[in-house]
Amino acid sequence: MSWSTRFLTAVAFLAVGVVFAPDVLGSGPESPAAAITAVKLCHLLAFATAWGAALWVTFIGGIIMFKNLPRHQFGNLQSKMFPAYFMVVSVCAAVSVAAFAYLHPWTSASSIEKYQLGFLLSALGFDLSNLIVFTPMTIEMMKKRHKVERDLSIGEEIGWSKNMEVAKTNQQLAAMNKKFGMIHGLSSLANIMAFGGLAMHSWYLAGKIQL
Secondary structure: OOOHHHHHHHHHHHHHHHOOOOHHHOOOOOOOOOOHHHHHHHHHHHHHHHHHHHHHHEEEEHHHHHHHHHHHHHHHHHHHHHHHOOOOOOHHHHHHHHHHHOOOOOOOOOOOHHHHHHHHHHHHHHHHHHHHHHHHHHHHHHHHHHHHHOOOOOOOOOOOOOHHHOOOOOOOHHHHHHHHHHHHHHHHHHHHHHHHHHHHHHHHHHHHHHO
């Protein structure tokens, strides 16, 4: 277990602990004003980082790279970037959960605040599922397919055209495409669900801002 994984585990346990035992850290309306402000700042910074990273990777950066990089180069870059991406958004989601639970203890939180905590927890859960399960599986399957494609002298082009053409007559490649598509689809779905949880919380925060 790497230091980053240990750190994330500690943060996740802290977040869950604050949700279910907020009194241990003295959370609630009687907390000092400076502590409340500091926790709000941590929540906003962590949420904004997770939101911005998810928006860029999901809808901007990944699409631009796919359309402009040779496919194997794109895949190798993603295999290095995605573990770091999911580590960052998982830590940020965990910090957001812990901070929000500190500010709004479950026993005294309103129904809307409980829903918001649920959205943040769901984002954390989907990010962790990607970090721990789907991303390693996707990378492993991608490397296996890259090896097959190199033997077939494809993969250095941009886009899927040659892969799809060769897969029509190569059953091994077709089977690998199907398996990779399933795993990658689950990873993408988890990422979108996590983004959706953050989007719901962004709407809640927008309603609290006075401009």
